[in-house]
Amino acid sequence: MAGLNLSRRLFRNGCATILLYLLMASVALLLAGITAFLIRNGWSVLSWEFLTQPPRDAMTRGGIYTPLIGSIQLIAVAMAFAFPVGVLTAVYLVEWARDGLFTRTLRLAVRSLAGVPSVVFGLFGLSFFVITLGFGASLLSAGLTLGCLALPVIVGASEAALTAVPKDYRDASYAMGATKWQTIYKVILPAAFPSILTGAILAVGRVAGETAPIIFTGAAFFTPRIAQSLLEPVMALPYHILVLATAGTAIDKTRPIQYGTILVLLALVLGVTFAGVLYRARLRLKKQ
Amino acid sequence: MNNVNVRQTIDAELEGLRRNLLNLANLAGEAVKKALWALCEQDKALAREVIDADDDLDRRALRIDEDCLRFIARFQPVAQDLRTVSAISHMAIDLERIGDLGVNVAKSAVRLADRPFVKPLIDIPRMGEILQEMIDAAMRAFINGDAEEAKRACAMDDTIDDLERQVFREMLLMMMEKPRIIEDGTALITVARTLERAADHVTNLAERVLYVITGKVASASQFRRPKEPRNDNGR
Amino acid sequence: MGKTIKFQTSAMNLWYDRFQALKAIDITISERAVTAFIGPSGCGKSSFLRCLNRMNDFVPGARVEGEVFLDGRNIYDSDQDVITLRRRVGMVFQRPNPFPASIWDNVAYGPRLHGVRNRRELDEIVEKSLRGAAIWDEVKDKLRTPALALSGGQQQRLCIARAIAVEPEVLLMDEPTSALDPMATARIEELVRTLKERFTVAIVTHNMQQAARISDETAFFLDGEIIESGPTHLIFTSPRDGRTEDYITGRFG
Numbered sequence: 010m011a012g013l014n015l016s017r018r019l020f021r022n023g024c025a026t027i028l029l030y031l032l033m034a035s036v037a038l039l040l041a042g043i044t045a046f047l048i049r050n051g052w053s054v055l056s057w058e059f060l061t062q063p064p065r066d067a068m069t070r071g072g073i074y075t076p077l078i079g080s081i082q083l084i085a086v087a088m089a090f091a092f093p094v095g096v097l098t099a100v101y102l103v104e105w106a107r108d109g110l111f112t113r114t115l116r117l118a119v120r121s122l123a124g125v126p127s128v129v130f131g132l133f134g135l136s137f138f139v140i141t142l143g144f145g146a147s148l149l150s151a152g153l154t155l156g157c158l159a160l161p162v163i164v165g166a167s168e169a170a171l172t173a174v175p176k177d178y179r180d181a182s183y184a185m186g187a188t189k190w191q192t193i194y195k196v197i198l199p200a201a202f203p204s205i206l207t208g209a210i211l212a213v214g215r216v217a218g219e220t221a222p223i224i225f226t227g228a229a230f231f232t233p234r235i236a237q238s239l240l241e242p243v244m245a246l247p248y249h250i251l252v253l254a255t256a257g258t259a260i261d262k263t264r265p266i267q268y269g270t271i272l273v274l275l276a277l278v279l280g281v282t283f284a285g286v287l288y289r290a291r292l293r294l295k296k297q
Numbered sequence: 298m299n300n301v302n303v304r305q306t307i308d309a310e311l312e313g314l315r316r317n318l319l320n321l322a323n324l325a326g327e328a329v330k331k332a333l334w335a336l337c338e339q340d341k342a343l344a345r346e347v348i349d350a351d352d353d354l355d356r357r358a359l360r361i362d363e364d365c366l367r368f369i370a371r372f373q374p375v376a377q378d379l380r381t382v383s384a385i386s387h388m389a390i391d392l393e394r395i396g397d398l399g400v401n402v403a404k405s406a407v408r409l410a411d412r413p414f415v416k417p418l419i420d421i422p423r424m425g426e427i428l429q430e431m432i433d434a435a436m437r438a439f440i441n442g443d444a445e446e447a448k449r450a451c452a453m454d455d456t457i458d459d460l461e462r463q464v465f466r467e468m469l470l471m472m473m474e475k476p477r478i479i480e481d482g483t484a485l486i487t488v489a490r491t492l493e494r495a496a497d498h499v500t501n502l503a504e505r506v507l508y509v510i511t512g513k514v515a516s517a518s519q520f521r522r523p524k525e526p527r528n529d530n531g532r
Numbered sequence: 533m534g535k536t537i538k539f540q541t542s543a544m545n546l547w548y549d550r551f552q553a554l555k556a557i558d559i560t561i562s563e564r565a566v567t568a569f570i571g572p573s574g575c576g577k578s579s580f581l582r583c584l585n586r587m588n589d590f591v592p593g594a595r596v597e598g599e600v601f602l603d604g605r606n607i608y609d610s611d612q613d614v615i616t617l618r619r620r621v622g623m624v625f626q627r628p629n630p631f632p633a634s635i636w637d638n639v640a641y642g643p644r645l646h647g648v649r650n651r652r653e654l655d656e657i658v659e660k661s662l663r664g665a666a667i668w669d670e671v672k673d674k675l676r677t678p679a680l681a682l683s684g685g686q687q688q689r690l691c692i693a694r695a696i697a698v699e700p701e702v703l704l705m706d707e708p709t710s711a712l713d714p715m716a717t718a719r720i721e722e723l724v725r726t727l728k729e730r731f732t733v734a735i736v737t738h739n740m741q742q743a744a745r746i747s748d749e750t751a752f753f754l755d756g757e758i759i760e761s762g763p764t765h766l767i768f769t770s771p772r773d774g775r776t777e778d779y780i781t782g783r784f785g
Contacts, residue, residue, distance in 0.1 A: 177629030181691065184587060185642040185698055186619035195641070200632050295678065304782045373741055375768045375780045512770025 047275070051268030059269060063233065064249075070262075073270050078235045079148075079228075079243035080217060080277065086152025086239070087159055087216050092209055094156075095163030096198075099205075102164070103171040104193055123161035127221045130158050134226040149239040151227030158222055159212035166208020170201040203289045210285035217278045220247040230256070246274040307372050314368065314385050317361050318392070319436060324354050325392040326432045328399030329495060333425040336406035336488065337418055344410070347403035351396055358393035362386050380512065384505040388439075391498040391505075395432070398495040405488050415471060415478040421485065424460045424492045427453055428499065435502040444510045450503040451517040457496040464489040536563040538702060538732040539584060544598035546579055546756075548591065553579045555756045557598070561702075561749075566724060566733045568743035568764065571753030572779065577736045580753065581704050584734065585621035586614050602702075619646065622700035626707040628687035630679035630694070635662075635671050638679045638690060642698035657697055664730070665693035666723050685716025689723065696731070703727060705735040709742065721746050740780050744768045752776045 058072055065071030098119070106112040134154030144150040174197050182192040198205075220228075229242040230252060236243045253267035328347050335344035365386035368374065374382055431453045438447035465486055472482040500517035507515035518524070539561035546554035554576045561567045569577035579588065586607065588594045599606045607617055619642075630638050639658040640648075648654055658675070662668040667689040671682070679690055688708060695703060705724070709717040724746050727733055737743050743750050744764060751761035752771075760767065760776045771777045778784055 175629065177625060177627060178631060180587065180623070180625055181629045181631070181694070182641070183590070184585060184618055184623035184625075185645060185695065186615045186617075187642075187645050188615060191645055195645075196631055307782065375740065375744065376771050376777045378781050379769055512772075 047268055047272055051265060051270075051272045054265045054269035055272065060273070064231065064266075073246070073249060073266070073273060075232055075235055076244035076246045076249035076270070077273060077277070079232075080246040080274070082148055082236060082243055083152050083155055083223065083227075083245055084213055084217055084281070086148060087155035088209065088213065090153055090156035091159040091163050091212065095160050095208075095212075096167045096205060098160075098164050099167030099171055100193060100198070102168055104189065104197070119161050119164045122157075123165065127158060127219050130154055131222040131225045133157070134222055139226055145227075145240060146225070146229075146242050147227045147240045148236045148243045149227070151223040151243065151245075152239075154222045154226045155216045155219060158219060159216050162212040162215060163205075163208050166211065167201070167205045170204030170208065171197060173204065174200045203292050206285055206289045206292075210282050213281050213285070214278050217281070218247055218274065220245075220251050223248060246270060246277070250274070303372075307374070307378060310368055310372070311378065311381060314361065314364055314382065315440065317357070317364070318385050318388060319440065321354070321357050321361060321389060321392045322432055322436045324350070324357065325395040325399065326429055328354065328396045329402065329492070330425060330429060332399045332402035332406055333422060335403060336409065337422055339406070339410040341407055341410045344403040344406040348400050351400045354396040355393055358389045358396075361389040365389075377509065377512075380509045384439075384509045387505050388502050391501045395495045395498050398491050398498075401491050402488055405484050405491075409481060409484055412481065415475075415481045415485070416467075418485075420460045420464045420467075421488055421492070424457055424464075424489060424496075427456055427460070428492055428496050431457075431496060431499040432502070435499055435506055438503065439506045439509070442510050444507055447503040447506040447510070448520040451500050451520040452522075454496050454500050454517065455521050457493055461489045461493040535565065537561070538563040538603065539734070540601045540604075542599045542601070544583070544596065544600055546576070546583060546588065547593075547595040547597070549593040553756050554583070557758055559751055559758055559761055561732060561734055563732050564728055564730070565748040566728050566735060566746055567749045567751065568747035569734065569736045569751050569753060570738075570740055570743050570780075572784070573738075575753040576756040577751075577753040578706055581623075581706055581734060581736050584702070584704055585618050585623055587618075587623065589614065619698050620700055621702040621704060622695035622698065623704040623706065624688070624691050624695050624708050627711050628684055628691055630682070630687050630690050632678065632680055634676050635679050635682070635690060636675040638694050639697050642694060646698060661693040661697040662690075664696050664727075665689045666719065666726070667693060683716070685712050685719060688712060688716070688720060692720075692723065692727075696727075700731065702732045702734065705733065707736050707738055710738060717742070740768075752779065754779070 060072055060077060061074050062072035063075045064073065102112065102116060106115070131154060134150055134157070138144045138150035138153050139146055142150075144153075178196050178200055179192055182196045187195070223245055227242050228245045228248040230244075230248075232242060232244055250267055250270050253263045253270065328350065331343055332347045334340065335347065365382050368382050369379075372378070431450045434446050434450035434453070437443065438445075438450065468482040468486050472479050504515050504517050507513075537560045539559075541557050541559055544554060544557040545552060546557075557580060569580065571577045582588045583596055583600060584602075584607075588596070596608055600608055602617070602621070606612070631641065633641075636658055639661050640654045643654060643657050648657065659668065659672075662671060667686060670686060671690070679687065682690060688711075692703075692708075709720050712720065721742060724733060724735065728748075735743075735747065747764045749762065750764040750767040752759045752767065752773075752775075754775055760771060760773045762772075767776065768780060771780065
């Protein structure tokens with residue numbers, strides 16, 4: 010009886026294994042296909058000049074220097090805003106907030122924020138940063154809008170990271186006469202930092218590829234030079250792709266540039282992610 | 298739960314130790330009783346039997362002592378378990394001594410078997426009976442956890458002491474009268490003294506039993522009549 | 533031998549909301565001695581330990597009635613500063629819990645909290661504390677390596693070093709060896725014996741043999757009450773209460 014049962018179980022196990030492998034293979038195939046498609050169409054335009062020259066001749070020639078730098082600037086502004094605010098919000102939620110109506114509402118609000126379509130963030134940015142605060146359509150407005158988009162991701166990840174810090178660390182710190190802030194600042198945040206970083210990396214990925222929130226708030230169709238101050242509009246890679254794909258006058262000529270730009274955007278996101286992962290790995294190595 | 302099983306093992310082991318000790322007590326009591334019987338009946342063969350049986354008794358005592366050590370090493374007993382096993386270990390030694398004293402009596406019996414007694418033996422058999430009662434009482438107290446019984450065992454030592462002194466005085470008078478019986482007289486005094494020492498070991502047993510039961514170190518003298526200055530200078 | 537009383541409780545009750553975890557605790561803890569708390573799981577011994585440095589303050593719904601005197605002062609008085617209290621009454625936990633940082637940083641953590649900044653001074657404190665916890669020789673060449681790379685037993689001794697680095701007067705230990713192997717346990721026990729020369733030690737342990745080996749006084753907890761307390765040698769040879777007897781001889785618990 011055990012034999013029969015066993016062969017049946019082994020059979021099922023085999024089926025499940027095969028199914029999972031198939032699923033995995035199809036996902037990998039899909040990704041490889043997309044990447045291959047992009048590389049086939051965009052590889053020809055990639056060159057050093059492509060990265061260091063601004064677009065010329067109604068974007069049919071030249072490079073993507075201005076949108077590339079613009080995207081990096083946007084990410085920097087968005088993170089400079091969202092990272093500290095997000096982490097501190099999470100610290101508040103985990104360490105200070107007593108479980109009550111206010112906390113629960115706050116938590117719910119943050120969660121819902123993550124589900125809001127990005128175009129809504131764009132409209133909010135337009136009415137709040139651009140008009141109400143008077144920042145105009147600028148790097149600052151667009152960056153802050155993207156920051157708002159990143160906020161729920163960072164808060165969520167940080168909350169999870171802070172909650173995951175073993176209670177033992179807190180106990181040990183308090184038992185030596187540490188205050189709450191000392192404990193958070195010197196023990197809990199450092200211990201949670203690698204995981205918080207993971208959240209931030211994900212947020213960067215999300216922010217870098219967004220178009221809708223920046224269209225109204227600071228992304229320019231074209232600027233001749235990179236932004237010199239926070240209040241100038243910037244070009245950005247995702248918007249640039251949109252422009253190339255929809256607003257070009259000579260679609261045939263811009264198409265390779267469009268795919269090349271996508272490849273660069275992909276590389277940028279991957280690069281930021283990879284740098285973050287490396288840094289995190291080094292941090293962990295130092296601690297364990 | 299595992300704990301309960303360990304507890305059952307401990308209880309079983311202690312039960313085994315108790316049974317072996319009880320056995321030893323029987324053998325020790327038997328040795329004294331038989332030796333006295335051999336003395337009274339002038340039965341050399343019986344006396345030799347007692348002497349020969351002593352090796353077995355010694356072995357058993359040693360065995361109990363080893364078992365106690367092994368028990369301590371394995372279970373690291375505390376509280377009553379610890380007191381019990383410690384008591385058993387000590388009591389085995391006392392009982393082994395009582396057995397040895399029985400052998401001494403048996404040896405005297407062999408020596409005295411060829412001649413008529415210098416006097417009829419009354420007090421010495423009486424001492425033997427009381428000694429037996431004391432051993433029984435001490436062991437009963439141990440098995441039943443009865444502190445009163447143990448105290449009674451201690452108290453009986455007074456009677457033994459009285460009888461020993463009586464034998465001593467009586468023989469002294471007779472020997473002064475008839476010096477030729479000095480050899481036999483001294484032998485009888487020695488027998489009485491031996492029995493008295495055996496009784497002292499029994500009070501040790503009773504003290505141990507009291508410690509097991511109450512957890513307090515007891516001295517047998519607490520349960521005996523107050524000591525009075527002795528007037529016989531013979532001791 | 534004149535024993536000074538370090539801690540004394542008087543009619544102390546501990547409530548977790550409606551549940552009374554400790555009932556009318558009256559006990560004294562002698563200075564520079566090891567006091568062990570034993571009892572079955574959930575008997576309140578760990579809770580009691582945590583009342584002594586007010587770690588229970590963190591438990592929502594926890595409430596202490598009665599008085600707990602440290603050197604004659606009630607630590608539950610409203611003017612008692614908890615930070616100072618915990619500096620004086622340190623704690624070592626069940627699981628070794630070094631911070632994910634270097635050995636040096638772990639030990640220096642406490643002194644830094646309390647304002648020691650001078651590097652040389654910190655070095656001295658670190659060495660002294662590690663020596664005090666009998667782990668200096670094992671780690672002196674790798675003070676900068678991560679504490680989590682140490683073995684469990686070493687981690688626990690490091691935690692002891694960390695706790696004594698702030699020069700507390702009392703060291704509370706909550707089952708400090710329950711996560712360790714017998715060899716590591718033996719080293720900690722040895723350490724506890726030496727610690728009592730400088731500190732008052734109160735230790736919760738599940739291991740009765742351990743209590744018997746290392747403590748001078750023992751208190752037996754059952755269902756939130758102290759059933760019996762007194763010199764360890766008496767508790768383990770001649771307990772007065774039948775429940776103590778039953779517990780230490782393994783009849784329950």
